[in-house]
Amino acid sequence: MIIPKKSKLTSPQLQEIENIVTEFGCRIQVITGAHQEIYAILGDERRELMISRIEGLSYIDRVDTIQSPYKLMDFRSSLAGHKVTIGKAQLGSEPVFIAGPCTIDPKNPNLFYETAAAIKEVGAHALRGGVWKPRTTPHSYQGDRAALDILLEGSARTGLPVITEIMDEAQLKEVESTPTAIYQIGTRNALNYSLLKAIGASAAKHRKAVLLKRGRHMAPIDEFLSAAEYLTAAGTPDIILCPRGTTPPLDGYRNHPDESITPLLKEKTWAPVVVDPSHSVGKALYVPAASLAAMAYGADGLCLECHLKPREGLGDDPKQAITPEVLEKLIKDCRTIWETPSRWQSRLKE
Numbered sequence: 001m002i003i004p005k006k007s008k009l010t011s012p013q014l015q016e017i018e019n020i021v022t023e024f025g026c027r028i029q030v031i032t033g034a035h036q037e038i039y040a041i042l043g044d045e046r047r048e049l050m051i052s053r054i055e056g057l058s059y060i061d062r063v064d065t066i067q068s069p070y071k072l073m074d075f076r077s078s079l080a081g082h083k084v085t086i087g088k089a090q091l092g093s094e095p096v097f098i099a100g101p102c103t104i105d106p107k108n109p110n111l112f113y114e115t116a117a118a119i120k121e122v123g124a125h126a127l128r129g130g131v132w133k134p135r136t137t138p139h140s141y142q143g144d145r146a147a148l149d150i151l152l153e154g155s156a157r158t159g160l161p162v163i164t165e166i167m168d169e170a171q172l173k174e175v176e177s178t179p180t181a182i183y184q185i186g187t188r189n190a191l192n193y194s195l196l197k198a199i200g201a202s203a204a205k206h207r208k209a210v211l212l213k214r215g216r217h218m219a220p221i222d223e224f225l226s227a228a229e230y231l232t233a234a235g236t237p238d239i240i241l242c243p244r245g246t247t248p249p250l251d252g253y254r255n256h257p258d259e260s261i262t263p264l265l266k267e268k269t270w271a272p273v274v275v276d277p278s279h280s281v282g283k284a285l286y287v288p289a290a291s292l293a294a295m296a297y298g299a300d301g302l303c304l305e306c307h308l309k310p311r312e313g314l315g316d317d318p319k320q321a322i323t324p325e326v327l328e329k330l331i332k333d334c335r336t337i338w339e340t341p342s343r344w345q346s347r348l349k350e
């Protein structure tokens, strides 16, 4: 990772460095942060001669060589100071809430707009809504392109940034040119490396954030962070990690709740953690307790399924969406936990 003395390299400087790394079979990926560009060396960056030639250039501050499978996501990375924002909210500075239906019903746009307005009213920072849905069986409702326009209209009416799941490159093309703020990569695609590369590159180009769900088959922490590394290595530093429960489930829950991995993630990476308690426990009744637990574990925010009339919803909504009324109480209680001194203790590094 190359850190220039100034906030970015000029084109001739970048070209000079590219020429050097190409000689060693590597290439440069530019990663644009809020205040600085950094330059990741992709390939084997531990070649001493290559590093010393780059370090010798007058406009280079230093070259960081971290030995980690996820050197960009690693807590020691030069990206560690990068702050991810959702709308005006900076993750890490206040608890951030993403809420909305599992699935937008294209036949009932008004219900989505009313839900969106209620969610905004109770203080959420972003609106979620499934357009295309990854369903366990092909016989379930698969989503509809028409829901994308409804999602965007919900954003325009409320002023809330929106997030939706992308499952393939054709969907990515549909969404990237819209004002959608965040791409979601669902648990089933958490190890789809070609899609991760395409989404990472698109997010960098179109300045979107990416919420990456944890692979549901008990993805080990390093596998989760390495999946996120694919996004960063494609050029985007705006990554949000989302534990969402794993399988096999804890008896009675939809999945095995995994908000407890938050402190582990916090120790290994700088990226913010937004927990999804809805898919984790899978039942509206259990979602508030799981949400509070996630906050206590040090999460930076929550991504919740929320619907004005869950029973009239599609997909997961009838089972696991909470109402905006419950969301309102939950946001208040989460804010109290956010302030708890011992919560911060677990985030302090030695």
Ligand code: PEP
Pocket (backbone or CB within 6 Å): 102, 130, 134, 165, 185, 186, 187, 188, 213, 244, 276, 279, 316
């Ligand atoms: C969803 O967010 O509705 C969804 C399908 O998520 P996951 O990938 O966690 O199952």
Ligand code: MN
Pocket (backbone or CB within 6 Å): 102, 103, 279, 305, 315, 316
């Ligand atoms: Mn869902």
